[in-house]
Amino acid sequence: MSLADRNVLSGALLGLGVAAFVDEVVFHQLLHWHHFYDRSTPAAGLVSDGLFHAFSWFATVASLFLFADLRRRAAVDPARWWGGLLTGAGGFQLYDGTIQHKILQLHQIRYGVNVTPYDWAWNIAAVLLIAAGVVLLVRARRAA
Amino acid sequence: MTAPRIACLAAGLATAAAAVTGPLAGAAHHDFTAHMTGHLLLGMIAPLLLVLAAPVTMVLRALPVGAARRLTRFLNSRPVRMVTHPVPAAALNAGGLWLLYTTGLHHAIGSHPAVHFHVLASGYLFTAAVIGVDPAPHRPGHPVRAAALIGFLAAHAVLAKHLYGHPPPGVPMDEARAGAELMYYGGDLADLVLIVVFCHQWYRAAGARWRLPAELRTAGTTAERHNGW
Numbered sequence: 001m002s003l004a005d006r007n008v009l010s011g012a013l014l015g016l017g018v019a020a021f022v023d024e025v026v027f028h029q030l031l032h033w034h035h036f037y038d039r040s041t042p043a044a045g046l047v048s049d050g051l052f053h054a055f056s057w058f059a060t061v062a063s064l065f066l067f068a069d070l071r072r073r074a075a076v077d078p079a080r081w082w083g084g085l086l087t088g089a090g091g092f093q094l095y096d097g098t099i100q101h102k103i104l105q106l107h108q109i110r111y112g113v114n115v116t117p118y119d120w121a122w123n124i125a126a127v128l129l130i131a132a133g134v135v136l137l138v139r140a141r142r143a144a
Numbered sequence: 145m146t147a148p149r150i151a152c153l154a155a156g157l158a159t160a161a162a163a164v165t166g167p168l169a170g171a172a173h174h175d176f177t178a179h180m181t182g183h184l185l186l187g188m189i190a191p192l193l194l195v196l197a198a199p200v201t202m203v204l205r206a207l208p209v210g211a212a213r214r215l216t217r218f219l220n221s222r223p224v225r226m227v228t229h230p231v232p233a234a235a236l237n238a239g240g241l242w243l244l245y246t247t248g249l250h251h252a253i254g255s256h257p258a259v260h261f262h263v264l265a266s267g268y269l270f271t272a273a274v275i276g277v278d279p280a281p282h283r284p285g286h287p288v289r290a291a292a293l294i295g296f297l298a299a300h301a302v303l304a305k306h307l308y309g310h311p312p313p314g315v316p317m318d319e320a321r322a323g324a325e326l327m328y329y330g331g332d333l334a335d336l337v338l339i340v341v342f343c344h345q346w347y348r349a350a351g352a353r354w355r356l357p358a359e360l361r362t363a364g365t366t367a368e369r370h371n372g373w
Binding site for chain 1: 290293294295296297298299300301302305306308309324325328332335336339340343344346347350351354
């Protein structure tokens with residue numbers, strides 16, 4: 001894997017990890033909007049949740065060690081790294097907002113309210129993050 | 145044997161002892177949260193400390209040459225190599241936990257010494273397979289070990305959430321919920337240490353390869369040579 005790709009990978013892993021971490025801290029712990037376990041959650045939803053939880057936890061730490069490795073080689077490329085980070089964060093957010101919340105019915109964003117505007121805000125934010133990340137990555141590739 | 149390794153060994157043994165004897169073990173008989181605290185100590189924290197103590201290295205140095213050779217031959221035998229490979233080791237560890245908590249096993253023999261031994265031993269095998277510092281010539285490269293680690297963490301998290309909704313036989317609902325949340329978040333904390341140690345080992349290995357001149361960069365396992373990881 002080239003050093004340029006490692007910048008994208010490090011950013012994308014951290015983006016995924018940060019998005020999952022924010023989801024856990026803000027929506028589960030602080031706002032208590034999300035539920036730890038929704039009794040109607042099907043098995044596939046739990047497995048997807050567990051895999052993403054484990055992967056994002058690993059990704060957060062691994063991305064920082066990858067970044068440290070790039071730094072000691074003086075190979076940090078900020079545009080690619082940020083492009084990867086925004087794409088990774090948006091990618092997780094979109095997966096969480098469409099597949100996990102809607103198709104696998106893991107849990108909803110908020111209970112006791114009309115969830116539709118929350119779903120739109122959630123997924124539009126995700127698409128904007130991905131778009132910003134892809135623009136950065138395309139520009140970095142053209143500049144090279 | 146260095147001082148940090150002795151400290152790890154002592155701390156590992158003390159952690160395992162605290163999980164199976166004394167006030168915590170007493171409370172674990174009737175309180176699922178106390179039981180889960182003991183499970184995290186015995187199955188995750190104690191193995192981590194014991195693995196970092198590099199006990200096999202210590203034993204090999206202490207044994208006479210002949211016995212050390214026989215032990216090495218045993219450790220390199222096919223069955224031992226199989227259970228110390230990260231993927232079977234992860235499956236053994238996670239599978240044991242699923243069996244214990246989703247069947248009547250926990251209720252029937254949860255505090256039997258054999259169960260304690262299995263939890264500690266399978267935790268040790270898995271931890272050694274992923275972040276072992278003892279020499280292991282057949283240890284796979286970092287990508288395989290990372291995949292096994294993530295797979296086990298996922299199985300642990302899924303089991304915790306499953307127990308939240310489906311208490312093991314004999315455990316009241318509110319106790320099961322408190323215990324399940326402890327298993328999930330306490331497991332995360334133990335996992336974080338495991339992940340940091342794993343990544344730090346990769347960082348050091350990658351640094352050692354990177355500093356070598358190109359023609360000498362053949363150290364590490366086949367998978368690492370192939371992928372540059």
